[in-house]
Amino acid sequence: MLRSDSSIGQARAAVADKREAILRAAIKVFAQKGYFNSKVADIAKEAGIADGTVYLYFKSKEEILHSVFDRAMEEFIAEGKREIAEIEEADKRLQRIAQLHLEKLGADRDLAIVFQVELRGSTKFMEEFSGGGFAEYLEIIQKTIQEGQKTGVFRKDLRPITAAKILYGALDEMVTNWILSKRAYPLAPMADEVLKVFFGGVLQK
Amino acid sequence: MLRSDSSIGQARAAVADKREAILRAAIKVFAQKGYFNSKVADIAKEAGIADGTVYLYFKSKEEILHSVFDRAMEEFIAEGKREIAEIEEADKRLQRIAQLHLEKLGADRDLAIVFQVELRGSTKFMEEFSGGGFAEYLEIIQKTIQEGQKTGVFRKDLRPITAAKILYGALDEMVTNWILSKRAYPLAPMADEVLKVFFGGVLQK
Numbered sequence: 001m002l003r004s005d006s007s008i009g010q011a012r013a014a015v016a017d018k019r020e021a022i023l024r025a026a027i028k029v030f031a032q033k034g035y036f037n038s039k040v041a042d043i044a045k046e047a048g049i050a051d052g053t054v055y056l057y058f059k060s061k062e063e064i065l066h067s068v069f070d071r072a073m074e075e076f077i078a079e080g081k082r083e084i085a086e087i088e089e090a091d092k093r094l095q096r097i098a099q100l101h102l103e104k105l106g107a108d109r110d111l112a113i114v115f116q117v118e119l120r121g122s123t124k125f126m127e128e129f130s131g132g133g134f135a136e137y138l139e140i141i142q143k144t145i146q147e148g149q150k151t152g153v154f155r156k157d158l159r160p161i162t163a164a165k166i167l168y169g170a171l172d173e174m175v176t177n178w179i180l181s182k183r184a185y186p187l188a189p190m191a192d193e194v195l196k197v198f199f200g201g202v203l204q205k
Numbered sequence: 206m207l208r209s210d211s212s213i214g215q216a217r218a219a220v221a222d223k224r225e226a227i228l229r230a231a232i233k234v235f236a237q238k239g240y241f242n243s244k245v246a247d248i249a250k251e252a253g254i255a256d257g258t259v260y261l262y263f264k265s266k267e268e269i270l271h272s273v274f275d276r277a278m279e280e281f282i283a284e285g286k287r288e289i290a291e292i293e294e295a296d297k298r299l300q301r302i303a304q305l306h307l308e309k310l311g312a313d314r315d316l317a318i319v320f321q322v323e324l325r326g327s328t329k330f331m332e333e334f335s336g337g338g339f340a341e342y343l344e345i346i347q348k349t350i351q352e353g354q355k356t357g358v359f360r361k362d363l364r365p366i367t368a369a370k371i372l373y374g375a376l377d378e379m380v381t382n383w384i385l386s387k388r389a390y391p392l393a394p395m396a397d398e399v400l401k402v403f404f405g406g407v408l409q410k
Contacts, residue, residue: 034326034327034328034329036241036326036327091408113328117325117326117327117328117331118326120322120325120326121239121241121322121323121325121326121327122239122241122322122326123239123318123322123384123385124239126322126381126384126385127385130385145407148407152409153408153409154407154408154409155405155406155407155408155409156409157401158398158401158402158407159398162395162398162399162402163402163407165375165378165379165382166375166378166398166399166402166403168378169374169375169376169377169378169379170370170371170374170375170378171374172374172377172378173370173371173373173374173375173377174370174374176331177370179328179331180328180331180332180335190367193363193364193367193371194367194371196362196363197363197367197368197371197403197406198371198402198406198407199406199407199408200360200406200408201360201402201403201404201405201406202350202353202359202360202363202368202403202404203296203358203359203360203404203405204357204358204359204360204361205410
């Protein structure tokens with residue numbers, strides 16, 4: 001029994017490893033060739049496996065793109081929730097979320113290209129991805145702003161969902177600029193630049 | 206001579222009309238079918254002209270997309286410059302720019318789809334479009350912020366280019382949300398929502 005359990009465990013781990021290898025390869029291929037120009041065969045080659053093997057794990061190139069998005073969002077949201085659970089003040093929680101957003105994408109340029117460019121090339125994709133993990137992310141920001149309004153940290157005359165979208169939009173623009181820039185610079189520190197404006201505004205008091 | 210001048214004028218006007226008709230048709234086709242799925246023949250059909258006629262005006266589908274972008278940015282920038290030239294305070298100028306951004310795209314949903322989605326589906330496009338008209342737009346925002354810092358309207362501890370990108374990113378997110386929303390609402394009023402945060406910040410003073 002022990003041996004059998006152990007082999008099932010090993011088999012599961014092998015499946016997870018192969019899925020993981022395919023997704024890693026896909027991120028690289030999509031970032032380099034663009035989603036529309038990428039073929040499942042390119043992903044298989046990058047992952048060092050046979051074309052047919054990819055289809056044991058994913059039905060199509062589109063399913064691979066969805067899995068790339070879902071997996072990255074799940075990881076990001078799980079880590080974000082874990083971290084902010086330990087922070088009391090709403091503004092500090094928001095700061096940590098913003099930092100994490102730029103740390104994650106700043107640590108993986110290929111993933112950032114997939115997120116900023118490849119996922120946005122069609123209204124169909126945009127509609128699919130603006131639901132799901134993305135909506136959950138926006139809701140976390142929104143709730144944090146609401147909580148801050150209750151505790152008196154944040155102004156009460158702002159709609160939390162609109163403020164959440166403004167913060168997201170500003171961070172998102174930092175990521176896109178970072179990808180397109182010819183100059184190499186760390187992305188993560190831009191979070192505090194964004195928060196300086198988002199928290200304090202640009203007007204001289 | 207008079208008649209000849211007049212016919213040249215008429216011929217030029219006819220060329221401009223046809224170019225204009227092709228670009229209008231292209232915006233509609235790109236928005237509905239997506240750029241990658243659109244064919245020059247679809248654009249010709251929508252414009253009510255022969256396929257070959259399109260090629261008298263544009264070399265390729267890609268050149269049409271570039272012309273759509275260039276023309277819209279030129280119009281927007283010319284109108285923006287004209288309007289802000291008459292406004293003295295930097296914050297009021299910024300407000301007018303933000304309003305104009307959302308008024309323009311809010312008045313033309315197809316153009317907004319082309320701008321928010323179709324122009325962003327490849328790193329190649331993103332690189333091309335982030336130069337040119339887009340860079341000029343960002344520079345106008347940046348300079349307005351710099352001027353406001355000089356006159357004391359805006360805080361001096363912010364990098365103008367970063368603040369400009371934050372404002373742009375927030376407005377841009379409003380446009381994308383507006384396109385993807387199942388709910389119909391006017392886009393233009395969102396400019397003042399963005400400015401409330403951008404000017405004053407979310408922190409309770």
